[in-house]
Amino acid sequence: MSDTQKQTAADVLASYDGRPLRIMEVCGTHTHEIFRLGIRKLLPPQVDLISGPGCPVCVTPVGFIDEAIWLAEHGVTVTTFGDLVRVPGTKGSLATARANGAHVQVVYSPIDAVAYAKEHPAEQVAFLSVGFETTVPAACLAAEQALQDGVSNFSLLTANKTMPNAYQALKGSADVFLYPGHVHAITGTALCEDLVQQGVSGVLAGFTAKELVTALAVAVRKGGEGEPFFVNAYPRVVKPEGTPAAVALIEKVMEPCDTEWRGLGVIPQSGLRLREAYATVDARKVHGIPHIEGRANPACRCGEVLRGDCKPSDCPVFGKGCTPLHPVGACMVSGEGACSAYYQYGGSLQ
Amino acid sequence: MSGQVTLAMGAGGKQTAELIDSVFAARFSSPLLTADDAAVLDRPAGRIAMSTDGFIVSPSFFPGGNIGKLSICGTVNDLSCMGARPRYLTCAFVIEEGYPLDDLRLIADAMAATAQEAGVALVAGDTKVAGRGQVDGVFITTTGVGEIVDGAAPAGAKAQPGDAIIVTGDVGRHGCTILLARDDFGIEADVTSDCAPLWSSVEAMLDVTRDVHVIRDATRGGVGTVLYEIASQSNVGISLNAADIPVDPTVGGVCRMLGLEPLYLACEGRLVVIAPKDVAPALVEALRGCPHSQGATIIGEVTAERPGWVVMNTEIGTQTLLPQPTGELLPRIC
Numbered sequence: 001m002s003d004t005q006k007q008t009a010a011d012v013l014a015s016y017d018g019r020p021l022r023i024m025e026v027c028g029t030h031t032h033e034i035f036r037l038g039i040r041k042l043l044p045p046q047v048d049l050i051s052g053p054g055c056p057v058c059v060t061p062v063g064f065i066d067e068a069i070w071l072a073e074h075g076v077t078v079t080t081f082g083d084l085v086r087v088p089g090t091k092g093s094l095a096t097a098r099a100n101g102a103h104v105q106v107v108y109s110p111i112d113a114v115a116y117a118k119e120h121p122a123e124q125v126a127f128l129s130v131g132f133e134t135t136v137p138a139a140c141l142a143a144e145q146a147l148q149d150g151v152s153n154f155s156l157l158t159a160n161k162t163m164p165n166a167y168q169a170l171k172g173s174a175d176v177f178l179y180p181g182h183v184h185a186i187t188g189t190a191l192c193e194d195l196v197q198q199g200v201s202g203v204l205a206g207f208t209a210k211e212l213v214t215a216l217a218v219a220v221r222k223g224g225e226g227e228p229f230f231v232n233a234y235p236r237v238v239k240p241e242g243t244p245a246a247v248a249l250i251e252k253v254m255e256p257c258d259t260e261w262r263g264l265g266v267i268p269q270s271g272l273r274l275r276e277a278y279a280t281v282d283a284r285k286v287h288g289i290p291h292i293e294g295r296a297n298p299a300c301r302c303g304e305v306l307r308g309d310c311k312p313s314d315c316p317v318f319g320k321g322c323t324p325l326h327p328v329g330a331c332m333v334s335g336e337g338a339c340s341a342y343y344q345y346g347g348s349l350q
Numbered sequence: 351m352s353g354q355v356t357l358a359m360g361a362g363g364k365q366t367a368e369l370i371d372s373v374f375a376a377r378f379s380s381p382l383l384t385a386d387d388a389a390v391l392d393r394p395a396g397r398i399a400m401s402t403d404g405f406i407v408s409p410s411f412f413p414g415g416n417i418g419k420l421s422i423c424g425t426v427n428d429l430s431c432m433g434a435r436p437r438y439l440t441c442a443f444v445i446e447e448g449y450p451l452d453d454l455r456l457i458a459d460a461m462a463a464t465a466q467e468a469g470v471a472l473v474a475g476d477t478k479v480a481g482r483g484q485v486d487g488v489f490i491t492t493t494g495v496g497e498i499v500d501g502a503a504p505a506g507a508k509a510q511p512g513d514a515i516i517v518t519g520d521v522g523r524h525g526c527t528i529l530l531a532r533d534d535f536g537i538e539a540d541v542t543s544d545c546a547p548l549w550s551s552v553e554a555m556l557d558v559t560r561d562v563h564v565i566r567d568a569t570r571g572g573v574g575t576v577l578y579e580i581a582s583q584s585n586v587g588i589s590l591n592a593a594d595i596p597v598d599p600t601v602g603g604v605c606r607m608l609g610l611e612p613l614y615l616a617c618e619g620r621l622v623v624i625a626p627k628d629v630a631p632a633l634v635e636a637l638r639g640c641p642h643s644q645g646a647t648i649i650g651e652v653t654a655e656r657p658g659w660v661v662m663n664t665e666i667g668t669q670t671l672l673p674q675p676t677g678e679l680l681p682r683i684c
Contacts, residue, residue: 010666010667035670036664036670037664037665037666037668037670038662038664038666038668038669038670039666039668041668041669042666042668108534108535108536209664209665209666213666324676325676335609344671344673344674345670345671345673346659346670346671
């Protein structure tokens with residue numbers, strides 16, 4: 001796209017004089033990039049951008065962190081993406097568990113966790129499987145690989161989530177959704193088309209400056225017209241059919257279940273758990289984790305931030321008790337979290 | 351002598367002498383380096399600058415250098431940043447028992463070559479051997495003395511609104527090189543450390559003008575951390591143009607994959623220079639004529655607005671803050 005056309009997209013945003021619009025970016029990477037690029041400044045005052053629940057770390061409920069800490073405290077080596085280590089549970093985090101002697105190992109992919117288990121046969125190794133349709137296939141591959149290679153000391157603690165029913169739960173929160181490009185690169189666009197029939201509008205967006213500004217220009221122009229619509233503004237990556245091989249793998253290994261989202265509560269059939277055939281790599285079954293009811297810090301308003309009901313700076317602990325170095329809530333931990341992005345990129349500048 | 355470093359080589363006896371003779375003496379030979387207890391030196395004219403730095407990088411060999419080269423560059427560059435011509439260096443080694451002597455020779459080779467390039471004399475040294483596991487490979491500490499060029503007095507608190515900000519080459523190379531050399535990520539890419547002695551670059555600038563306000567080498571924490579430090583020390587705002595910040599495409603690609611900001615990756619051969627706007631183009635031209643600063647370019651300016659903050663002018667014409675440094679991305683990079 002040339003500079004002239006990019007200007008045009010920015011002009012569309014700047015000159016919008018239609019009805020007030022609430023646009024929710026569902027994906028955490030979108031949140032981060034929108035802040036990094038200062039995109040809010042291109043929007044007219046009646047267009048509001050809300051950061052949605054698309055950061056896997058942010059929507060992971062406190063109870064899951066408690067389960068992970070329980071494993072760590074019961075001699076299991078917990079392998080995890082780095083972001084989860086500092087997320088507060090009911091009492092402490094995996095970081096505090098590690099400081100108290102638990103084995104917590106940061107890995108960069110679930111496959112690395114399987115490799116770690118192979119190299120450490122004397123340890124029980126659990127991988128914290130969080131994330132959406134984008135990361136689930138890798139976790140499924142890890143489960144498959146562990147079974148195939150007979151790695152009997154490896155298991156997954158799952159808190160994976162899927163988008164379709166989350167959209168249902170979020171329906172009224174925004175006028176237009178900025179759909180997460182990489183989720184739909186896996187699942188395709190049929191769901192977005194279906195949502196139009198239910199009156200839900202959305203634009204599939206990529207991640208570069210040009211892609212984001214273009215997607216927002218489309219959201220504003222079509223959203224202003226008022227009719228439900230769907231536009232794929234990320235066609236170079238998202239194909240209508242998605243990635244069937246990845247979808248098939250997910251279906252083989254996992255099945256839908258009800259699951260809790262931090263801030264949104266339990267959304268029916270919006271989670272994934274391992275199928276019975278994979279019970280030997282299911283950490284909850286292998287290690288008999290008791291049911292744990294997690295309790296979030298009551299001062300933290302992560303839940304409302306995730307629903308778009310308040311801005312990070314409206315939270316009483318934002319920037320005071322809660323900073324990226326000393327997070328109270330999950331949204332401040334992950335680089336994709338709305339609070340962290342708002343804090344780091346200077347909410348006052350946005 | 352071939353083979354490995356032994357504890358006996360650190361005991362101060364005959365074997366220590368053999369270690370010094372076979373590894374260090376030939377490489378570091380200089381009339382100033384004697385077998386006596388201390389170097390006896392001529393007093394430099396005018397004021398002197400003095401600096402010391404310890405090096406524990408892992409791995410100790412990496413594309414573009416090794417811990418030896420790094421240990422000379424680090425102290426030479428610290429002196430250079432004060433406008434001081436590096437004159438004398440001392441070095442102290444702590445070597446792990448069992449360390450290959452051939453590797454030690456390569457390290458000493460690199461130190462000798464880098465010291466020669468920087469025009470600095472190695473005048474004293476010390477060697478200790480620690481038991482296996484008590485250190486990791488080899489640790490080096492260098493201490494240097496430099497002669498401050500008349501009229502030069504750069505300092506972190508001297509940035510003024512209206513000054514131009516120059517960086518002497520693409521950013522984040524060293525940090526990216528070490529990250530890839532550790533092979534934790536399974537990413538293969540052709541990146542070489544920028545590790546280099548920078549006195550010639552500083553000298554070229556001081557030949558243009560002595561009125562250079564700030565010179566800093568962007569080591570740990572990278573250019574971003576240095577700019578935040580200057581913003582705070584000088585109580586000024588820093589305004590950067592994202593499109594003007596030089597980043598090697600491969601370094602940029604690795605950073606995007608891992609979610610890292612190149613401005614926060616360490617450099618070992620890059621200076622951040624802040625100088626009055628009217629002399630900045632001449633400084634850039636002078637820098638580009640030096641071997642280790644051919645990529646010098648202006649990346650932004652000092653402002654009176656938002657003191658203490660670094661603001662980015664993004665590729666789409668908006669302004670946003672550069673997130674503040676949050677601590678070490680990687681341990682043991684230098």
